[in-house]
Amino acid sequence: MPSLNDRDMVRLQAEEFESASLREILGWAWETFGERAAFGTSFQGAGLVAMHTAYTNGFRFPVFTIDTGLLFPETLELKTQIESRLGFTIESLHPEQTVTEQAAELGPELWKSKPDLCCSLRKVIPLQKKLASLDVWITGLRRQQNDTRENIRIVELYHFDVLRDRYIIKLNPMASWSRDQVQAYIREHDFPVNALAARGYRSIGCQPCTRPVADGESERAGRWTGFDKSECGIHTFLGSNI
Numbered sequence: 001m002p003s004l005n006d007r008d009m010v011r012l013q014a015e016e017f018e019s020a021s022l023r024e025i026l027g028w029a030w031e032t033f034g035e036r037a038a039f040g041t042s043f044q045g046a047g048l049v050a051m052h053t054a055y056t057n058g059f060r061f062p063v064f065t066i067d068t069g070l071l072f073p074e075t076l077e078l079k080t081q082i083e084s085r086l087g088f089t090i091e092s093l094h095p096e097q098t099v100t101e102q103a104a105e106l107g108p109e110l111w112k113s114k115p116d117l118c119c120s121l122r123k124v125i126p127l128q129k130k131l132a133s134l135d136v137w138i139t140g141l142r143r144q145q146n147d148t149r150e151n152i153r154i155v156e157l158y159h160f161d162v163l164r165d166r167y168i169i170k171l172n173p174m175a176s177w178s179r180d181q182v183q184a185y186i187r188e189h190d191f192p193v194n195a196l197a198a199r200g201y202r203s204i205g206c207q208p209c210t211r212p213v214a215d216g217e218s219e220r221a222g223r224w225t226g227f228d229k230s231e232c233g234i235h236t237f238l239g240s241n242i
């Protein structure tokens with residue numbers, strides 16, 4: 001296994017993977033890290049493509065999602081459909097407090113007054129706890145999704161406080177894929193997608209913070225309308241991105 005603190009290894013691997021296939025990238029992760037690598041998914045199309053490719057090639061990575069307690073019923077239905085289609089159980093990570101408990105302590109509808117705090121409590125902290133048990137976090141991030149994602153690399157090395165003296169790899173095997181490529185793959189394999197997509201939703205998160213987008217808007221324009229916020233924090237909290 002390569003050293004997870006080896007910055008040169010990560011840089012070289014990222015460059016090499018720019019010309020590799022999705023199967024080759026995922027195969028490397030499986031052969032190198034096995035179940036110490038896991039998919040984190042919110043069931044967006046690109047992540048579904050990566051999961052489908054992994055499982056049809058025998059790379060049986062664990063899969064987890066963050067259930068904030070505020071997801072759309074259509075998203076929860078899609079989770080069930082994917083579990084049935086691919087034959088595995090997706091682990092749901094939960095915040096420490098229910099929405100009701102959070103409202104009692106911090107006030108109702110925290111997402112309207114302090115969305116960063118709400119995302120931290122309901123998404124970032126549960127994710128950090130999970131990542132502390134892994135070597136590799138596999139995402140479905142794509143460069144075309146938003147300005148904040150245009151410079152992501154296929155392999156990134158991160159450190160954050162919970163990890164103390166070690167690093168983890170964040171693997172973005174879908175980084176170079178376009179939305180059209182993702183949709184073509186899903187159509188070709190007749191894979192289920194979120195029913196909200198047919199109603200204009202592109203990037204789908206919690207119900208209070210997601211709206212459909214119009215033609216010409218960025219894929220993530222429907223998130224946190226009215227706030228200067230385009231990321232929940234799970235892709236930006238990590239301290240040392242090299």
Ligand code: SF4
Nearest residue numbers: 111118119122206209
């Ligand atoms: S997306 Fe909205 S509701 Fe969900 S955790 Fe973030 S602020 Fe809270």
